[in-house]
Amino acid sequence: MDHARVVSEPGPAIFRRLWGTGLLDAGDMHALAHLGWERREVKARNPFDPGENLCILSSGFGFRQRNTAGGVHSFVSLIVPGDICSYVFVTGNASQPVFSAATPCMLMQAPLQTVSLLCEKHPNILAAILSNLAVDKSTTEELVTSLGCRTALERVAHFLCEVEFRLRRMGLVDNMQFQFQLTQAEIGEYLALSAVHVNRTLQELRRRELIRTQGARISLLDRDELQKLAGFSLDYLQDRVQHRAAARFDA
């Protein structure tokens, strides 16, 4: 049984992530689809501040980047298609990291006021957004675990497992293969490794025949083994886990 299978849903693919919470019905999806979204392009390597808009990444990859006083900056979360770019519109707290495009990105945004009205009429949508927020938080916490407890090899393996799952959930993985347009320097910045060491680590994964790369395309040759190496469990990536005792891994 494939927990991350693509469920047929009544709406554009960009809302698949919200639909995946299992909290929405067809009416909610219809309302979402007709909210009057504004499209917005962001060039690779450019920052973008969604302000108080609800902003969903439609295509491309990005990070939330945290800039501190001392010139220190680091990526705190990876944003893939379907993800909400910023939760300021929910929490009202402005001192948050800013979205930074890694590849050319297409975003969809809607102003806070519109979203507020939408949530009043469709409380399930608010619940879905909060569930996404929780998963986002949980993902950053898992990153803390990675940085704290895992070696470079485990860290990179774990990262690949996570990306595969999140892209598969959006229907962007084809037979364990997916487009992965991040530079090794960017992966390093996210995983707190130097670009050089990311390179060596990827080589080691290739040597062990766990992954294969062809340009920007990557395939996981032995996902089970990779997950085992990484200590990867998809618990932290799932919305509303109702039965925690259920099977943890895909078939």
Next chain:
Amino acid sequence: MDHARVVSEPGPAIFRRLWGTGLLDAGDMHALAHLGWERREVKARNPFDPGENLCILSSGFGFRQRNTAGGVHSFVSLIVPGDICSYVFVTGNASQPVFSAATPCMLMQAPLQTVSLLCEKHPNILAAILSNLAVDKSTTEELVTSLGCRTALERVAHFLCEVEFRLRRMGLVDNMQFQFQLTQAEIGEYLALSAVHVNRTLQELRRRELIRTQGARISLLDRDELQKLAGFSLDYLQDRVQHRAAARFDA
């Protein structure tokens, strides 16, 4: 000007953190105080799962601990008095880290249903809770920055600056001194350092005359210098930063 000064507020000290958001009025505080809280004691080194209750730490220190499949476990956030122990009651997402008491702890909790009704009548309370959630998220993101970009010395210094601020906000700091009952092993588990290295790092801070310890009591001898060393800015700890361009440090 002291940004973290204790404002006189209409309610028990335990709600000082929520009051500090600046979103509540006297009526909200009154409603909070009379919610029918249940006291709950947790022994040192014991875990506690708040489930879907709103649960606020009243005294003691704790961590949110994340346990993953491979036996890997790490602390992802520090909980001090006034902090909400778990946001499951907001997000509905159960696959979250569990509270783990470092010292003997006293908690106050109220069931989800009661809290829901409260928030319907007092929407500002929901806003305050969401603001706390945002700060909590932000704090974990800052931890990512620490683990990724800071040396052991900077990391420990940063941690001390953060704790001092958070305790001061709750009125628990007296002339740069506060009770700090964590073992070096626990600090290490949070900052991804070995207990041995935490020890050496604290020695270095003492040698530089930035801190002094007397038993479980610690005093920051030169907070400015410590903050400078750590690259500490309190942006990420504050609720609803309205004017981002304002001065960043305390006087």
Next chain:
DNA sequence: CGTTAGCTTGAAATCTGTCAATGATTGTGG
């Protein structure tokens, strides 16, 4: 007064970073 948990210290091992140079790939303008 013994026991236990926590703190301190030293030496050796190791992972990862830095530096520097060389290939490979991609995109672009002529």
Next chain:
DNA sequence: CCACAATCATTGACAGATTTCAAGCTAACG
């Protein structure tokens, strides 16, 4: 369509921060 530039990947040698191991020390506590 090719040549050039720029970015990215790769490789090797070396340095350094942090971990691990092992042992003694201290202090709190029953």
